[in-house]
Amino acid sequence: MSCLFLLLINYLNLNSMATKSYVGHLSKEIACKQGAVRAVRFNVEGEYCLTCGSDKSVKLWNPYRGALLKTYSGHGYEVLDAQSSCDSSHIVSCGMDKTIILWDVSTGQSLRKYRGHLGTVNCVKFNEDSSVAISGSVDTSVRCWDCRSKKPEAFQIMQEAKDSVSSVQVTDHEILTGSLDGQIRRYDIRNGQLIADEMAQPITSVWFTRDGQGLLVSCLDSTLRLIDKDTGELLQEYTGHINTEYKIDCCLDHTDNHVISGSEDGTVYIWSLVEGQLIARLEHVGSKVVHSVSPHPSQAWILTAAQNSIYLWKDAPEDEK
């Protein structure tokens, strides 16, 4: 409990430091022309973004100008997730064709194609130095693929999940997975431990807080939960949005003051982390489900994806800047 208290105090301090209120202004809307956009992801620096389309392609954009920089095609079916490496020289993407592809950003060619999953691959993440790609799949397994060597098969397979693995997050020594069986599993490599927390609800998305002390979990009962990493206790719940059917991303902004989540009513919900109050709703006109959200790593900007477009939201109107 003391730990929890400290954490809260910590958050309060942070909150007082960042006084700027979070009001989103739609800065850009880009029609990606690649079918439904399954995911949108900022790169490490937040200069570019990747979109995964249902037309089997991954596209690299400059979201501020709305310029398409490159298209990566080679997947056999819809692409569901992608991430760029820490030096932005590679991209890893996964999709419904059960493969994970490692791309070279500049040439646009696929360097590796990892096959081994028995089903649709839902999510993929690089580790800190982008030497390992970690993927979660419908086949309930999480697989680690070595990007350095030319080893074609996964060097480690985690099969603890009892249902589809919907989300994966990686820190410097942990792998966090959320599964539809209602458990978040944290694989601690440093301690050689697996810590599983029961949520009793199918989990669609997980997110680490920046300080690594909390876990944000998005469940299919239209609730986001903030869990204390050390004790597994519930710190806060965030409700108001709708998430009962789709795999909807949740995330925290760059200051860890705001919880951001998509919703099935075409809006993005933003709560304050500590109070759990709804601060803002970003309406996406004409779309039903906002399923992918990506926060800018250093600004209060968000990229969201709904239907076949992506939207860039900034904290202040353009002309002021």
Place this chain on the structure above:
Amino acid sequence: MTHWHLSMQCFTYVIRLICFITQKLDDIAGKKPIRIEDQEVRDENGRRRFHGAFTGGFSAGYYNTVDTKEGWRPAEFKSSRSDRQKKEQKPQDFMDEEDLGAFGIAPQVLRAKEDFGEGHVSRKRLRPVFATAGAIPGLPALHNLLHPVKETIGIKLLRSMGWKPNQGVGERLTKKEKKERRKKYEETRKYGCDLPSGLQQREIRQQTSDGEETGDESDDQLYAPDDVPAFLVKPKSNLFGLGYTGLMPHHVTASTAPKSGFVLFEPTLKLTDRKKKLQIAGQAFGVGAFENEDEDIYSRDDMSQYDFELGGAKPKKKNSNMLALPCSDVLDGFVRGKQNEPVFKRYPPPVIPKDFVPIHRSLHSRFDVKPMTQAELSGLGRHDLNANQRAAILNEVLSMPPETAQAPAPPETVSTPLTPAEVVAQALIQIKKNIAAQQEKSGQIVQDEEQKVKLEKTTAVSLVIDPDREAKVAKLKSFVESSRTISSFQPFARDLDKQYRFEAFCILSKSNRLAEFHLLQPGNMTAWEREREEVEFDRSLTLYRPLTATMQNRFTSGGHVEENIQGGLVAQIESFLPQETPQPKKIPVVKDPAKQAALRKLFGQLTRKQSQWKPDRLLCIRFNVPNPFPSAGDAQDSAKFVAKGTSGSKFSIFDVLNAVPQAGPSFMSSGYENVPSGPVQGPEIKVQELEWDKAERGELQEKAEPDLVPEVGPSEEIKEEVTEEVPYERPPMDVFRAIFADTDSEEEEEEEEENKEEEDKQVEETKKNQTREQPKPPIVEEMDDDAYGPRLPASGSIGNKVAVVNLTAIQDASNQVEWVERDKAKKKKEHKKDKKKKDKKKKDKKNKKRKRLHSDVGSSSSDEEVDDMKILKKIVALKKLQKL
């Protein structure tokens, strides 16, 4: 005299003059006339172009060879997908230089074109040709082909007066006037049908004289008037409308041709609509407008074409027939068909008997016709469900309007409108009922069958007279019944008897009582049939088995899933519920306490589960994290080992050798000094392995710590005992390796070094732990100098030796060997590059070295070649021993 002299002088002068002139002439003409032999044609390079006929005639290329000194080289042409070359090839690419010269085939000289000049009219300025009415639409074909050789005097005169082709004759006009005139002309000219708009436009554009398009509307600029088509006086010879000429396909070919079935020409014109562009193909020449039709000289001569009577030909009979027919609706050019269209007889579909049931059941015999059971008829109750119930099961309720979902509910519940959840619940209940009913019925049937079988058997018994048999059968049946479970796999579900027998077969085969199976088979079966059935069952059983095995690791365990389904289904049903209807929120019955706690929002210790997880070695390296279990092998080591042992492709004898010590400790006793504490390992490892399985909440680490400290003293005692027991010595590992492995001695040496390093490292690690530990002297005695295998670390200090023992105590033997081998493989990879560079000599050297090493190594294998058979025998013997 003087006169003569003068004349003589004059003469000489003249002669001199002549001489001079001739000389001069000679000088001018060249001293020697060039002989014919010297008159050679040479090209610019001084090469001779023409030879005599016997020396090759015309020469080309490089001294009558192709192209260059180096021979013929085709021009480079490279085109790839990324760098597409769009260069079109020209004939010039294939020509020699000479061909492009002034006298070549394609001289590259600027010269006036033939059609450039006074008389010629460029295509652009061609006189407009007006489409004339004719057989061929569009411009007259001949006009394009034939041009006048010379221009007429009229045109010449006009030209000299300033007329230009494509212009009309007359006063020059302003643009406005011209337009008006054109309009007028258009109006007056129009007769016949309108042309399509596109054509019209084009025609107008053609008529406009040059320079007009660019000009502006100013009045002071004058233009030549438009050209007017020459008016042709053409007498009208038919009764068609003005300007009409029909397209008649058989116009050109003789009228006799189609009759005789011989078509010389294709139809004159084919109008094809290809790619939406009107194409006109076919024969373009016809009979001229002013010419009479020629006699068709190409068509076959026919007697019908001759007149046999004087006077005009009589009207043909056929024509009269045609006219006599009442069918005036037959179009000109068409002939009435002689054959009637075949009329297909239509048969009505067969009438389905009222008692027909659309279920197929194979008959066993004609006399044993069983009526359809209710269970069979209803199937699994699918047919009892109505559309709504099915929709509810398939989650389609939400998409349906609520009225339709409620309206056709079962009659007994009509009074109360059903929520979709209730519909689902009802449907589920019904399905369950059906299943239960079916099971009950099938049970009854089985019982019936049993009775029947019994009856049959009694009859059989009465024939065979075997009093024991019945008792046996009853016993067997009771046994089968007791151990019978409802299995999902029912390959003979159609025949319940057979299915029952199959289940019995399964049970009996499990309990090794297959010999008694024939008792269960009905007595009326022949021996052959029985045998066949057994074979069939056996096969389906083998088919059934591996499936479960292969599927097992793909699915989660049944218990967990069922539990999930229960909760999940309730949740789903709840999600169906409309938001308005207030429903007491049920907390689904969940057995898992963690889940219960989570549902009550009691997150924390209750919902948390910690367990040990072994990250892969590589994962630790890649994450730059120290391996939490440095001593333990990789997470998948054991799995790998199993795979190695069973997979056919990479099976090696070492797998067997490695597998042996795992099973029993006694084997490792002697002669295998690089794993000195073999006997101690066995039990210890087992404990450790179990702990791996059990290990939870990090208990292992505390437990394992003390285990790491081996009690060397007793181990040595055991070792000695065992050595006494074992009757013969196992040849050292290196012998096998020398025989079976294809490693090089150098690698081995390196490997040894590697081992040393590794061990040293571990020594250092363990040293710290072992400072309190007493040194155990007997080990030093145990280690012979002649020991085979990788050398031990330098035995300088006692602590080292302890460490060695310690190390081996931690690692089980198989693991270590495994490790060594893998390491070797790694080494091999690294060496591959170097290897390539090494030449043969070195290899020879290596071989020699290896031989030497072998002789060094084995006291028992001092004779360099060890018989393979011997070793294999020994392995077999060892195995036997182990079994004992």
